[in-house]
Amino acid sequence: MSVLLGNAAISLGLAACVVGIGALLSGLRSGKEKLLLWARPMSTLALVAALGAVGVMQVALLTNDTSVKYVAEEGSKTTPFPFDVATMWSALEGSILLWGVLLTAFTVAVAAKFKSRLTDPLVGWAMVVMLTVTGFFFVLMLAVAPVFRTFDAAPGFDGPGPNPLLQNHILVAFHPPMLYLGYVGFTVPFAFAIAALVTGRLGEGWLAETRRWTLFAWGFLTVGIVLGAWWSYEVSGWGGYWAWDPVENASFLPWLTGTAFIHSVMVQERRGMLRVWNLTLVVATFSLTILGTFLARSGVLQSVHAFSSGSIGPTLLGFFAVIVVGCVVLIGWRGDRLRSPGAIDSPLSREGAFLANNLLFAAFAFVILLGTVFPLIVEAINGDQMSVGAPFFDRMSVPIGLVMLFLMAVAPVLPWRSATTELLSKRLWWPAWASVAVLGFAVAVGARGVSSLLGFWLAGFASGSVARQLTLAARRQGWRGLVGRANGGMIVHLGVLVIAVALVASQSYTKQGEFTMSPGETVRVGGHEFTYVSSYVREKANRREIRSRIRIDGDDVFEPSMNQYLATGQMIPRPSVKVSLTTDLYLNLTRAASAEDPAIRIRIVVEPLIVWLWIGGSVMAVGTVLSAYPGRRHRNPLDPVSSPVAIGPDRDPDPESESVPA
Amino acid sequence: MTAGQRRVGWAAMLVAVVVLVLLGARTPPTSGTSDDRLYALAGQMKCLQCAGESVAGSQADIAVKMREEIRSQMREGRSDDEILSFFADRYGQRVLLNPSSEGVASLVWIVPVVAAGLGVVGLGLAFAAWRRQRGDAASEGATDEDQALVAAALRGSPDV
Missing domain, CATH: 1.20.5 (Single alpha-helices involved in coiled-coils or other helix-helix interfaces)
Known part of the structure; x- marks a missing residue:
């Protein structure tokens, strides 16, 4: 019954997409505006259908209806709330369903936002693209990775439940939906980019329409990635939060191109330039979300996160190829309209800095993509098996990261068009001295290592620039100095810098060790004392927890545990962390105590500044929201594009006045 | 402040940065038996029984044994390169997460x-x-x- 209902819902969704696309296309062809209005009811119908399918799935999971194969294979009676809800995205088929429902929600949101302009061919074509992508996911759900299949369960049958790693921490309920909101959100700018190409309206209109959509997609992706790192830290068992795993890289790639886009788009809006480049970035970002899904879901690459394989791999790869080829053809076809009218006057200008930024982000994305797929390429060429892992990515990221930090220090104070070195010398004076102070402090508290110190120094420099920009903006505009694109962007930068410092510190100054301990024994790691007190067992519905009590520095007691999942018998350690603003003390059992042997084996990691990774992520999220809030209502189109003069008593004493962020 | 004074100031800043960075320069251990060195080496090797984990991060049997092997070789005073090529000979190049700088790689x-x-x-x-x-x-x-x-x-x- 559930299977029937679920498949009916998905078929209805697919039908809504097909009818919608048909109506829109014939409307666009014949110019009958009535047909273009179909976009709204059809996308709403698709959303209702997708919600119906999710509802059926959730009821099946919560009631453990094993007539649904997915529930039988991934669910279990003993899976506690909210992990039974999250089971929907614990395996391939369900995660496609999550993707699909989010995509239909975005489609409806776009149709609602542009409800008064549905008859505009630009919006019409964008809706065609949205419905096509949505339809593709409905096809995946129906035929390629069918989520509703029947299962003939013997009486008393109970499934294994989700992979124990996916039941070990509450963040499983939040990380995938956030990440998917980011992935799916990039469909909107992609749809408008295609619409702009098809209609030939390649001015700045489509960019302005999609600015906030892109920003929110980017914000969700950022939050998704940070939550993923946090989750990984909480369960990994060795204090790591980012392992340069193929699936992690796959989420980072669209983030990089998306970040490049939200910077370079400002050049196009201000100066009308970089049209082809911006289109390329939008297309690249969207297609990388698809490629990432392919890498994660097809099983071609070994990964901790990979799901089982199936025929979905070739389908996704085919979809990816169609997108890339289609977009190259479209861009080539519209080449004449894409020629930029302007010229960039000087490398030493805001737009020059944005170009350098784009070069860096593109290079970073290229390096990560290359490193991720390189073993596949080599194996295809000469059959050699090789690995490209964290040491490669770490080494490549250090120079790129340092140059990025340097740009973050200099770029925000640059005016549009061109700057003189005197101006830079004046504006960067205090940020630079602040950076020297930061560096001195780092050396004084014992930070060592050339690249780490350069990282702290440049992060200090960039923070100085952020502080300068925000102070000036707040002085001029009051609380509005904290909102709007440029000011909100500075707050995002601040979050990035917090993360950068935390990354450098935790990568460079971690102390760790693994010990076999008997009750009463004490070990020292990184200046802290750890005493093993005792172990005990706690029974839960779906697992047995063998917990060990560890006293830290003779004070608090923390309890890492070894969890045995009853359905599979798998033993999964659950670390326990003493968190503080300066240092995390990370405890993880690698062998639990037993009745015969009360000794444990434990891994202890002392990692500095970890908590700032999550704080930095929150600052980035807040900054994203602030930058979506309009700063000044509208820029007068007749204002000079470079430097409007500041108004008011506190005007900047600089001879060359500074731009008020719009 | 004149432009000339600023220029002197920037030069002073540059000197301060160079001096501070040199003061804090440090090279990671390439000998000895510290845990820092152990995990640095283990982090450059792939756990071949795991899906995408390093020998430093994994608790699989093979990773635990490899860490013990690294430790005993460290005790024998072997260099980083010697230890890494020992494992590369035993398990093949794919055990090294850091691709070699020779050949196609x-x-x-x-x-x-x-x-x-x-x-x-x-x-x-x-x-x-x-x-x-x-x-x-x-x-x-x-x-x-x-x-x-x-x-x-x-x-x-x-x-x-």
């Missing part, structure tokens, strides 16, 4: 550097082209036709 190091170089050159050429373009435009200046267009636009805009 070296491309993974070379290609990004070449691509970045091309990017920088391309950007430089673009700036040169823009500069030329700007020079041409500046020599031409605004024509009467342009002026008329601007005047018409200004008249037509009620906001101004």
Whole structure:
């Protein structure tokens, strides 16, 4: 019954997409505006259908209806709330369903936002693209990775439940939906980019329409990635939060191109330039979300996160190829309209800095993509098996990261068009001295290592620039100095810098060790004392927890545990962390105590500044929201594009006045 | 503050940064038996029984045994390279997460550097082209036709 209902819902969704696309296309062809209005009811119908399918799935999971194969294979009676809800995205088929429902929600949101302009061919074509992508996911759900299949369960049958790693921490309920909101959100700018190409309206209109959509997609992706790192830290068992795993890289790639886009788009809006480049970035970002899904879901690459394989791999790869080829053809076809009218006057200008930024982000994305797929390429060429892992990515990221930090220090104070070195010398004076102070402090508290110190120094420099920009903006505009694109962007930068410092510190100054301990024994790691007190067992519905009590520095007691999942018998350690603003003390059992042997084996990691990774992520999220809030209502189109003069008593004493962020 | 004083200040800053970085320079241990060195080495090897984990991060049997082996070789006073090539001989090149700089594998190091170089050159050429373009435009200046267009636009805009 559930299977029937679920498949009916998905078929209805697919039908809504097909009818919608048909109506829109014939409307666009014949110019009958009535047909273009179909976009709204059809996308709403698709959303209702997708919600119906999710509802059926959730009821099946919560009631453990094993007539649904997915529930039988991934669910279990003993899976506690909210992990039974999250089971929907614990395996391939369900995660496609999550993707699909989010995509239909975005489609409806776009149709609602542009409800008064549905008859505009630009919006019409964008809706065609949205419905096509949505339809593709409905096809995946129906035929390629069918989520509703029947299962003939013997009486008393109970499934294994989700992979124990996916039941070990509450963040499983939040990380995938956030990440998917980011992935799916990039469909909107992609749809408008295609619409702009098809209609030939390649001015700045489509960019302005999609600015906030892109920003929110980017914000969700950022939050998704940070939550993923946090989750990984909480369960990994060795204090790591980012392992340069193929699936992690796959989420980072669209983030990089998306970040490049939200910077370079400002050049196009201000100066009308970089049209082809911006289109390329939008297309690249969207297609990388698809490629990432392919890498994660097809099983071609070994990964901790990979799901089982199936025929979905070739389908996704085919979809990816169609997108890339289609977009190259479209861009080539519209080449004449894409020629930029302007010229960039000087490398030493805001737009020059944005170009350098784009070069860096593109290079970073290229390096990560290359490193991720390189073993596949080599194996295809000469059959050699090789690995490209964290040491490669770490080494490549250090120079790129340092140059990025340097740009973050200099770029925000640059005016549009061109700057003189005197101006830079004046504006960067205090940020630079602040950076020297930061560096001195780092050396004084014992930070060592050339690249780490350069990282702290440049992060200090960039923070100085952020502080300068925000102070000036707040002085001029009051609380509005904290909102709007440029000011909100500075707050995002601040979050990035917090993360950068935390990354450098935790990568460079971690102390760790693994010990076999008997009750009463004490070990020292990184200046802290750890005493093993005792172990005990706690029974839960779906697992047995063998917990060990560890006293830290003779004070608090923390309890890492070894969890045995009853359905599979798998033993999964659950670390326990003493968190503080300066240092995390990370405890993880690698062998639990037993009745015969009360000794444990434990891994202890002392990692500095970890908590700032999550704080930095929150600052980035807040900054994203602030930058979506309009700063000044509208820029007068007749204002000079470079430097409007500041108004008011506190005007900047600089001879060359500074731009008020719009 | 005059421009000259500023210049002296910047020079002082540069000196301060160089001195501080040199003061804090440090090289990671390449000998000895510290846990830092153990995990640094283990982090450069792949756990072959795991899906995408390093020997440093994994608790699989093989990773635990490999860490013990690394520790005993460290005790014997072997160098980093000796230890890594010991494992590469035993398990094949794919155990090394850091691709070698020889053969086809070296491309993974070379290609990004070449691509970045091309990017920088391309950007430089673009700036040169823009500069030329700007020079041409500046020599031409605004024509009467342009002026008329601007005047018409200004008249037509009620906001101004």
